[in-house]
Amino acid sequence: MENRSNHVLVGGVVLALLVIALAFIVWLAGFHGTDDKQYDIFFKTSVEGLSKGSSVTFAGVPVGKVDEIALMPEKPEFVRVRISVKKDTPILQGTTATIAGVGFTGVSQINLEGAVRGAPPITQPGEHGVPTIPTKPGALGELLNSAPELLERLSTLTERLADTVSPQNQRSITGILTNLDRLSGSLADRGPEIAATLAETRIAVRQAGIAAEQIGKLAATTNGVLDADVRPVLTNLNRTVISAQRSMETLDAAINDARPGLQAFSARTAPELGQLVRDLSEMSEALTAVAGRFDRGGAGAVLGGSKLPDYEPKK
CATH class of the missing domain: 1.20.5 (Single alpha-helices involved in coiled-coils or other helix-helix interfaces)
Incomplete structure (x- = not known):
């Protein structure tokens, strides 16, 4: 009877210790983390190096851990990673997630960054019941993808x-x-000729510069001559042309003023002058006849008539 009582006592103590240990574990793993927030991240790159329990940091500060890594048969190009972070972690609009390696151990972690002050928090649940944090390719992901x-x-x-x-x-x-060796040897052999050609080129360039300077001086001299001699002559010529033009205008006005008198002269005086010329012509003819008579018969011929020849009867 006493032995049975001892076994029951020992069993009760062991059971009580088990219950206490189980409660302590639950308190460490569950009760203490009930305030953490969960988020899903859909990576299109490889998640090699991540595992359940991997660290999650925000701007380099540890804030949580990886709870689950799962494939998506409906979207095989993505890998869903669920994380839990402390409730006071500022997961705001603009926050992105990347995968980064931890040293040279081959272990990776998730880095969160990019929160903007004043932006609203990410609270809209996704297709798996928790909010989604967008991704940004990290150095490791880009390297693995490329x-x-x-x-x-x-x-x-x-x-x-x-x-x-x-x-x-x-x-x-x-x-x-x-061929390059031959060409370099030929160039080396013709070095003096090339140097002489360059010297002649320098001389030609110098002479061209002198000629350009002389052309500039000639142009300046030509401009001076034009200013000193030709331009005054052109000014006098312009004045002469203007005077001639004024004279022509005056002559035209005078002709216009004399035109009525000329028309009257042509209409009236010209016929009378013609008649006078005809009368003078007839008078000249008459005087010519008188002069001829005077030459042939003297004054008597002029004053008397012409003497008739004596009549002699025919025998």
């Missing part, structure tokens, strides 16, 4: 380098180097 493309480019570059150093291209490169 690794296949980088390897492909390195492979292509290696193949092209192999083609470049093929035997045929090596012979071509050798020929090019040989």
Whole structure:
């Protein structure tokens, strides 16, 4: 009877210790973290290095941990990571999440950053019942995403380098180097000629500069001559042309004023002058006849009539 009582006592003590330990564990894991907030992050990059319990930091300060990492069969290009952070963590609009490595251990963590003062908090639940924090590619994610493309480019570059150093291209490169060597030797041999050509070029350039300066002086002299001699002559010529123009205008006015008198002269005086000329012509003819008579018969011929010849009868 006493042994049975001891076993019951021991069992009760052990059971009580188990209940106390279980309560303590629950208090550490559950009761103490009931105020944490959960968020989902959908990564399109590899989440290698993350695991359940990985650290979550905000601007470098630890604020939470990773609760769950799950694949999404309906969206296989994404990996859903659920995190829990302290309730006073400022998860505001503009906050982004990135994956960053921790040293050289191969372990990764989630970094939160980019909160803007005065922005509203992220509270809208997503398709899985908790708010969603957008992602921003981190250095590790970008490296992992670009690794296949980088390897492909390195492979292509290696193949092209192999083609470049093929035997045929090596012979071509050798020929090019040989030609360059010959060309450099020819240039070295013609060094004095090239130097002389450069010297003549300098002289020609100098002479061209002198000629340009002389042309400038000639142009200045020509401008001076124009200012001193030609321009006064042009001024006098302009004055003469203006005077001639005024004279022509005066002559035109005089002709316009004399035009009525000329018209009257043509209409009246001209016929009378014609009649006078005809009368003078007839008088001249008469005087000519009188003079002829005077020459042939003297004054008597003029005053008397002409003597008739004597009549002699025919026998």
